[in-house]
Amino acid sequence: MGEESVEYRTAVTVDDFRTNLADVQARIDSARERSPHGQPVRLLPVSKTVPEDRIRRAIEAGCTELAENKVQEAHRKWQALADQPVTWSVIGHLQTNKAKLVAEFAREFHALDSVRLAEALDRRLQAAGRELDVFVQVNTSGEESKFGLAPQEVEGFVAELPRFPALRVKGLMTLAVFSPDVERVRACFVLLRDLRDRLQSTAPEGVDLSGLSMGMSGDFELAIEEGATVVRVGQAIFGARAVPDAHYWPAGTDRVPPT
Numbered sequence: 001m002g003e004e005s006v007e008y009r010t011a012v013t014v015d016d017f018r019t020n021l022a023d024v025q026a027r028i029d030s031a032r033e034r035s036p037h038g039q040p041v042r043l044l045p046v047s048k049t050v051p052e053d054r055i056r057r058a059i060e061a062g063c064t065e066l067a068e069n070k071v072q073e074a075h076r077k078w079q080a081l082a083d084q085p086v087t088w089s090v091i092g093h094l095q096t097n098k099a100k101l102v103a104e105f106a107r108e109f110h111a112l113d114s115v116r117l118a119e120a121l122d123r124r125l126q127a128a129g130r131e132l133d134v135f136v137q138v139n140t141s142g143e144e145s146k147f148g149l150a151p152q153e154v155e156g157f158v159a160e161l162p163r164f165p166a167l168r169v170k171g172l173m174t175l176a177v178f179s180p181d182v183e184r185v186r187a188c189f190v191l192l193r194d195l196r197d198r199l200q201s202t203a204p205e206g207v208d209l210s211g212l213s214m215g216m217s218g219d220f221e222l223a224i225e226e227g228a229t230v231v232r233v234g235q236a237i238f239g240a241r242a243v244p245d246a247h248y249w250p251a252g253t254d255r256v257p258p259t
């Protein structure tokens with residue numbers, strides 16, 4: 001996937017953002033043409049670490065949705081940008097004690113991985129009179145350091161979800177292995193798609209597993225070829241992050257910075 005050789009230039013002006021968004025969208029469109037799955041693909045821009053003034057320019061350039069990994073950072077930006085026409089997704093691992101924050105403002109949550117968390121979210125959402133679109137996170141790489149359910153746990157987990165009426169289940173989510181070996185990365189995406197295909201017919205009523213949230217700046221074209229319906233793209237839109245990814249993911253998942 002060659003991420004090591006890619007330079008992500010920092011987008012500053014509205015024009016920079018227009019250029020990057022058009023470029024990413026063009027790459028999405030051509031990957032869709034290569035995909036045998038014929039699925040719709042939604043671009044979810046990831047604005048973690050990006051300050052509010054630059055986020056405003058991204059919105060002016062056409063971003064209508066934004067995603068953040070850390071809930072406090074997302075909540076702070078949601079408050080600061082309340083005047084902006086944009087909706088928020090939380091895409092990172094969430095501790096149960098932070099469910100209340102998510103319930104307050106998020107439209108979508110991509111990292112559902114326990115019944116306790118589902119319970120906490122549902123209770124807080126009901127109290128707030130809100131609902132939330134959710135994706136169930138699956139660990140497709142087998143790495144200890146990655147969050148998410150083991151593939152064999154997903155069927156049992158999904159069977160519990162109708163108990164939580166404020167959660168609208170939309171599909172499965174994964175982070176692929178970080179590897180220059182394209183076939184190892186592809187195998188993670190194929191695993192998620194196969195799991196979705198297998199579980200879709202047995203999923204309880206009201207539980208929609210059709211969505212596949214997979215692919216980021218370094219691997220979204222591959223993910224789309226394998227059936228992604230949502231790609232979570234940060235650096236290819238906003239530019240390289242100064243903060244190491246270890247800050248956002250568990251230890252051991254940090255990638256080599258672009259050289």
Ligand SMILES: *Cc1c(COP(=O)(O)O)cnc(C)c1O
Nearest residue numbers: 046069091216217232233234235
């Ligand atoms: C940061 C992040 C992304 C986007 O990564 P980029 O390399 O910036 O595209 C996608 N998914 C999750 C869960 C993330 O934390």
